[in-house]
Amino acid sequence: MDVSVPIHNAMAHWPGDPAPLIERVLDMNQGKGCNLSRLTLGAHTGTHMDAPLHFIRDGAPLDRLPLDAVVGPARVIAIEDRESVKPQELARHALRPGQRVLFKTANSPRCWETDQFVEDFVFISPEAAEYLAKRRVRTVGVDYLSVGGFKRGGAETHRALLGAGIWLIEGLDLTEVKPGWCDLVCLPLKAVGVEGAPARVILRPRKRGIGRG
Numbered sequence: 001m002d003v004s005v006p007i008h009n010a011m012a013h014w015p016g017d018p019a020p021l022i023e024r025v026l027d028m029n030q031g032k033g034c035n036l037s038r039l040t041l042g043a044h045t046g047t048h049m050d051a052p053l054h055f056i057r058d059g060a061p062l063d064r065l066p067l068d069a070v071v072g073p074a075r076v077i078a079i080e081d082r083e084s085v086k087p088q089e090l091a092r093h094a095l096r097p098g099q100r101v102l103f104k105t106a107n108s109p110r111c112w113e114t115d116q117f118v119e120d121f122v123f124i125s126p127e128a129a130e131y132l133a134k135r136r137v138r139t140v141g142v143d144y145l146s147v148g149g150f151k152r153g154g155a156e157t158h159r160a161l162l163g164a165g166i167w168l169i170e171g172l173d174l175t176e177v178k179p180g181w182c183d184l185v186c187l188p189l190k191a192v193g194v195e196g197a198p199a200r201v202i203l204r205p206r207k208r209g210i211g212r213g
């Protein structure tokens with residue numbers, strides 16, 4: 001299943017981030033020998049990853065991403081809270097060190113049904129971010145454009161997760177995905193020295209998990 005969102009000029013982006021711009025700079029309809037496009041994208045466009053460098057001054061950039069953070073078994077966890085992911089709800093899920101976890105919230109499909117930026121998306125509370133850091137999960141994925149809320153502790157959430165060495169996948173569309181174990185493949189662009197990059201992300205449902213799930 002492809003859980004990446006389409007990149008196009010009208011898509012929602014974080015307020016203040018560069019708007020995506022896809023342009024044909026050569027066009028066969030205008031007599032050129034080939035079609036050729038230019039993509040102008042913020043590093044955090046659509047489905048993308050955050051590296052520690054996003055909020056940690058000397059943190060690792062995305063080109064130092066270890067592939068085992070983004071390829072392997074992952075848990076899709078359904079979140080019931082309509083406001084935010086909270087430690088109390090996470091405590092029910094027996095998270096273990098090294099797990100890759102993707103949170104399916106009310107954002108899928110609500111936030112992806114519009115090209116407008118949705119301000120009141122479900123986010124990871126700073127307390128839940130601390131909880132995930134203590135549990136030493138490997139990777140965290142969320143189904144809207146940021147792990148942190150809009151004007152609601154977003155920096156604290158990022159710092160807690162990235163400071164713990166947790167790699168972040170943002171902007172997943174998990175509408176069609178059932179909670180449980182799956183195989184994750186997430187491949188961000190290998191841009192050097194940057195704190196984020198768009199990624200293609202696919203999931204394949206698994207019959208059996210690794211460990212308790």
Ligand SMILES: [Zn+2]
Binds near residue numbers: 044049050146170
């Ligand atoms: Zn980001």
